[in-house]
Amino acid sequence: MFIFRSVVGKLWLTIIGLVGVVLLILGLFLVNYMENYFAQANDQTKNMKNMAVKFSAEASHHMYDEQFYQLSNELLSFQDAKMLVISTDMKEMVIPSTQGSELASFHVTDFFTEAELRQVFVGQTKDKHVNKSGTGRIKTGTEYLVVAVPLRNLQGTIVGATLLYQSLQSLEATQAYMLRLFIYVSIVGFLMTTFFAFFLFSRITRPLQQLKKAADFITMGEYGTRVPIQSKDEIGELAKTFNHMGEKMQESIRALSQEKEHLSSILRSMTDAVITLDANGSVMLTNPQGEKIVQEWSKIEWSEDDEETRRFRKPDTALGDWGLMSYSNPYSSPIPVPLIPLFEAVVDESSEAATKLHVQNGVWSVAMTPLYTSDQVRGAVAVLRDVTEEERLDKLRKDFVANVSHELRTPISMLQGYSEALLDDIPSTPEERVELVQVIHDESLRMGRLVRDLLDLARMEAGHLELVFREVEFDSLVRRMHRKFAVMAKERGITLSATLPEEPLILGRGDEDRLEQVLTNLLDNAFRHTASGACIAIKAETAVYKDRPAIRIEVSDEGQGIPADDLPFIFERFYKADKARTRGSSGGTGLGLAIVKNIVDAHHGSVTVQSALGQGTTFTLLLPCELK
Numbered sequence: 001m002f003i004f005r006s007v008v009g010k011l012w013l014t015i016i017g018l019v020g021v022v023l024l025i026l027g028l029f030l031v032n033y034m035e036n037y038f039a040q041a042n043d044q045t046k047n048m049k050n051m052a053v054k055f056s057a058e059a060s061h062h063m064y065d066e067q068f069y070q071l072s073n074e075l076l077s078f079q080d081a082k083m084l085v086i087s088t089d090m091k092e093m094v095i096p097s098t099q100g101s102e103l104a105s106f107h108v109t110d111f112f113t114e115a116e117l118r119q120v121f122v123g124q125t126k127d128k129h130v131n132k133s134g135t136g137r138i139k140t141g142t143e144y145l146v147v148a149v150p151l152r153n154l155q156g157t158i159v160g161a162t163l164l165y166q167s168l169q170s171l172e173a174t175q176a177y178m179l180r181l182f183i184y185v186s187i188v189g190f191l192m193t194t195f196f197a198f199f200l201f202s203r204i205t206r207p208l209q210q211l212k213k214a215a216d217f218i219t220m221g222e223y224g225t226r227v228p229i230q231s232k233d234e235i236g237e238l239a240k241t242f243n244h245m246g247e248k249m250q251e252s253i254r255a256l257s258q259e260k261e262h263l264s265s266i267l268r269s270m271t272d273a274v275i276t277l278d279a280n281g282s283v284m285l286t287n288p289q290g291e292k293i294v295q296e297w298s299k300i301e302w303s304e305d306d307e308e309t310r311r312f313r314k315p316d317t318a319l320g321d322w323g324l325m326s327y328s329n330p331y332s333s334p335i336p337v338p339l340i341p342l343f344e345a346v347v348d349e350s351s352e353a354a355t356k357l358h359v360q361n362g363v364w365s366v367a368m369t370p371l372y373t374s375d376q377v378r379g380a381v382a383v384l385r386d387v388t389e390e391e392r393l394d395k396l397r398k399d400f401v402a403n404v405s406h407e408l409r410t411p412i413s414m415l416q417g418y419s420e421a422l423l424d425d426i427p428s429t430p431e432e433r434v435e436l437v438q439v440i441h442d443e444s445l446r447m448g449r450l451v452r453d454l455l456d457l458a459r460m461e462a463g464h465l466e467l468v469f470r471e472v473e474f475d476s477l478v479r480r481m482h483r484k485f486a487v488m489a490k491e492r493g494i495t496l497s498a499t500l501p502e503e504p505l506i507l508g509r510g511d512e513d514r515l516e517q518v519l520t521n522l523l524d525n526a527f528r529h530t531a532s533g534a535c536i537a538i539k540a541e542t543a544v545y546k547d548r549p550a551i552r553i554e555v556s557d558e559g560q561g562i563p564a565d566d567l568p569f570i571f572e573r574f575y576k577a578d579k580a581r582t583r584g585s586s587g588g589t590g591l592g593l594a595i596v597k598n599i600v601d602a603h604h605g606s607v608t609v610q611s612a613l614g615q616g617t618t619f620t621l622l623l624p625c626e627l628k
Contacts, residue, residue: 019189030178045127048147048164056149056162081166084108088121088160108163111146120148120161207235211242223250273384281335297336339382346370346380363391411443453591460598467511467602474505474551478540481519493532499539505551508626514599521592522555522619530559545622556618562611571597
């Protein structure tokens with residue numbers, strides 16, 4: 001039961017136990033006392049005999065003095081005893097009654113028979129215990145102790161007998177009284193203990209229950225809970241201390257929450273991914289970017305044949321056996337597999353480390369720092385930054401330098417060589433001299449185109465491309481481009497066609513010059529890679545692009561086509577499907593399609609390509625009629 005598990009119940013049981021022990025000791029002493037008292041009662045017969053003999057001896061001097069007998073009875077009444085005197089002829093001497101005596105008056109024959117009295121008359125002493133029926137104020141069944149001794153005169157002749165009888169009621173009454181006293185004291189002690197226990201319940205247990213309830217509320221996060229106890233005792237001091245603790249805890253939790261929210265805001269606002277790991281390699285904390293990386297990299301597994309697996313396969317490391325480890329290992333949130341080698345190095349060496357990881361066509365810069373607890377590494381925190389674009393731009397820069405150097409080296413070499421030939425007067429005829437000059441002129445024009453394209457592309461990528469938007473009649477632009485390349489098509493034996501709808505194609509906002517540059521680059525590429533006898537077609541029509549009216553332009557040829565492996569890269573600068581980079585008057589700079597994509601993007605359109613090797617290529621442009 002609850003009362004036996006509470007403080008009050010324990011105190012109550014303790015006090016009950018103490019009271020019980022005290023009463024038990026008291027009872028033992030009382031029992032011992034009563035035993036001694038009754039032991040003395042066993043000697044009462046002997047005492048009564050001695051007393052009766054003395055009274056009988058003294059009565060011989062006051063044989064007929066009633067005052068003597070009356071005084072004797074008064075003295076005997078202090079011991080609850082009474083005296084009778086009888087003569088040998090069985091006559092009783094009448095003794096005046098003692099006032100105030102509670103002892104009943106009896107006749108001699110109530111105690112002894114005539115035969116027993118005759119024995120006394122011949123000099124014997126008799127004693128016996130007699131149970132008599134109640135008479136007067138004496139209750140039924142009262143036991144008496146009776147002693148009879150011979151009564152002698154002054155000459156020594158037996159003239160009668162003296163009887164003393166005493167009620168044993170006083171002994172029984174004392175025993176009953178002591179028993180009742182013991183019971184009453186026990187009941188009062190138990191009642192007072194119970195009352196004290198309930199008093200303690202109101203003064204101790206109830207405040208403690210309030211403290212427990214308040215502690216439960218604080219455990220559930222209600223840190224503003226307080227205990228309404230105003231007493232001045234230790235419980236009150238405990239309540240004040242508890243309330244003070246609650247206030248301090250509320251302030252600490254508020255400060256921690258603010259700090260946590262501040263840190264969380266910082267982590268959420270970071271563009272870098274943050275992943276916190278414990279000593280076992282489990283992910284403890286991430287920001288949204290880190291969580292995204294953990295989910296994306298969860299599909300990565302190491303196989304037995306993986307070089308990195310064999311390299312970092314150590315059975316006695318902080319993470320256990322790395323053999324055949326995958327993301328499905330029995331961790332609650334396992335470490336992403338690409339981070340395992342770096343994490344192992346950081347834990348083993350207890351020092352920070354940094355590296356670059358190539359994961360899923362991306363490049364990540366990773367910096368990992370160990371976390372310490374009492375000079376022991378308890379985990380690590382990794383900061384990951386996506387440097388794919390930086391790596392691409394760095395590669396693009398390197399490729400740009402290499403490609404520009406490669407593109408300029410040939411015309412510069414040709415200009416230098418042919419100019420030296422002219423200076424050395426190597427041509428012997430005017431025709432040879434004109435031919436050398438023509439080559440120098442063509443190469444200078446080629447260098448000029450290259451420089452112009454580079455400048456245009458640089459301005460476009462830097463966002464400095466100035467577009468003059470106005471309404472463009474796109475069907476007129478297509479017809480003009482058809483006329484522009486018609487002569488080249490006739491010279492090369494290529495059929496050039498243009499297909500336009502009957503209604504006019506109006507581009508609400510566009511830069512006509514830049515759009516002409518787009519079509520020029522596309523047609524120039526088509527003519528460069530299309531053999532004689534093939535066809536090149538331009539087709540323009542209305543379409544829908546991103547739920548808006550648009551114009552679709554297709555430039556298709558029946559040339560040699562583009563390999564499928566090269567299609568994703570043809571819009572990059574200096575990229576050429578012709579790996580031999582054949583040079584000649586018709587050779588391109590490798591920048592035309594990059595310029596096309598930048599101009600189309602500036603018009604919020606799109607450019608796509610479809611090609612099959614040996615079957616031709618089709619470029620499709622989608623330009624919205626109105627720019628938002």
